[in-house]
Amino acid sequence: MKTLSQLLSMKEQKEKISMITAYDYPSAKQAEAASxxxxxxxxxLGMTVLGYDSTVEVTLEDMIHHGKAVRRGAPNTFVVVDMPFGTVGVSESQDLSLAKQLxxxxHANAIKVEGAHIAPFISRCSNIGIPVVAHLGLTPQSVGIMGYKMQAATLEAAEKLIQDCKNMEQAGAVMIVLEAVPSxxxxxxxxTLSIPVIGIGAGNGTDGQVLVYHDVLNYGVERQAKxxxxxxxxxxxxxxxxQYHEEVKQGTFPSAEHTYKKKIWDEVTPD
Incomplete structure (x- = not known):
C-alpha cells in the first residue's frame, strides 16, 4: 500500500503526486489500475453521485459508506476521506469522536478538513494518531460565504494564506490541498512547507494535482471549471x-448472440 512516508519522499525527490476523486468501487478500481x-x-460526491445541490447536504454516513466502497476497490492506494459539513466545530469531544468514527x-489512510480555523482540531487528531489533510483556499463547504472564485488575490490575503498553511503544518497536517489560488x-x-501540497486550480508549481473523476471523464458534468x-x-x-430502450421496444434485443439456447421441451417425454 502507498504510505504517507512514500508521499513525503516523493515531495523531497520532486516527483509529482497524482490524486483523483473516487466515490465507489469501480472508479476506485480504475484509479488503482492507472497507478x-x-x-x-x-x-x-454529494453533487456528482447523490444529486445534492451542494456539499452541505452530505452526511458522515454518506462519507463512510462511499469511503468503504473506495477502499475495497483500491486496497493498495493512499485514500483520503472528507469530513463533511458540520462535523468539525461543534465541540472538541464531538469533533474528535466523529473524526475517529470516520x-x-x-478504513481511510487520512481524513480531510476545510478551513484555516481547524488547526486545533488537526492537533487533537494528530495526538491520537489520525492523519489529517488540510484544505485551504477555496473551500467548497464555505462557498455560501466566499463564492466560487479565486482566493488570496491580494497581497494581504496571500500572506495570510501562507501563514495559515504554516499553521496547518505546525498543527500536524500531513498534506494540504490548495484550491483556486494564484499559481x-x-x-x-x-x-515553503515540508509536507506535500496538492493543487486544484493552483497551477503546476505544487507537489501534485487533484481533479474530480467525473470532470476528468466528462461524466454527467453540466459545466467545467477553468x-x-x-x-x-x-x-x-x-x-x-x-439505443437500448429502442431495441427493447422493437424486440431486437436480446438477439441470438445474447441468448442461452437449449431445447428443453424436445427432451420431455409425452404422457
Missing part, C-alpha cells in the same frame, strides 16, 4: 441508453 498515487473520497469505519502563491507555499482538463468522454451514455 494514481492518492484517492480523495471528496464530499463532492477514520475507523471508512505563483501556490508554488511559494509548496516550496482548471479542469478532460481526458475521456462518458457523455454518450444517454445515446447508448436510448
Amino acid at each position: 494514481i498515487d492518492t484517492i480523495l473520497v471528496g464530499d463532492s 477514520y475507523q469505519q471508512s 505563483d502563491l501556490a508554488q511559494k507555499i509548496s516550496a 482548471f479542469v482538463k478532460q481526458y475521456g468522454d462518458f457523455s454518450n451514455g444517454i445515446a447508448a441508453l436510448s
Whole structure:
C-alpha cells in the first residue's frame, strides 16, 4: 500500500503526486489500475453521485459508506476521506469522536478538513494518531460565504494564506490541498512547507494535482471549471441508453448472440 512516508519522499525527490476523486468501487478500481498515487473520497460526491445541490447536504454516513466502497476497490492506494459539513466545530469531544468514527469505519489512510480555523482540531487528531489533510483556499463547504472564485488575490490575503498553511503544518497536517489560488502563491507555499501540497486550480508549481473523476471523464458534468482538463468522454451514455430502450421496444434485443439456447421441451417425454 502507498504510505504517507512514500508521499513525503516523493515531495523531497520532486516527483509529482497524482490524486483523483473516487466515490465507489469501480472508479476506485480504475484509479488503482492507472497507478494514481492518492484517492480523495471528496464530499463532492454529494453533487456528482447523490444529486445534492451542494456539499452541505452530505452526511458522515454518506462519507463512510462511499469511503468503504473506495477502499475495497483500491486496497493498495493512499485514500483520503472528507469530513463533511458540520462535523468539525461543534465541540472538541464531538469533533474528535466523529473524526475517529470516520477514520475507523471508512478504513481511510487520512481524513480531510476545510478551513484555516481547524488547526486545533488537526492537533487533537494528530495526538491520537489520525492523519489529517488540510484544505485551504477555496473551500467548497464555505462557498455560501466566499463564492466560487479565486482566493488570496491580494497581497494581504496571500500572506495570510501562507501563514495559515504554516499553521496547518505546525498543527500536524500531513498534506494540504490548495484550491483556486494564484499559481505563483501556490508554488511559494509548496516550496515553503515540508509536507506535500496538492493543487486544484493552483497551477503546476505544487507537489501534485487533484481533479474530480467525473470532470476528468466528462461524466454527467453540466459545466467545467477553468482548471479542469478532460481526458475521456462518458457523455454518450444517454445515446447508448436510448439505443437500448429502442431495441427493447422493437424486440431486437436480446438477439441470438445474447441468448442461452437449449431445447428443453424436445427432451420431455409425452404422457
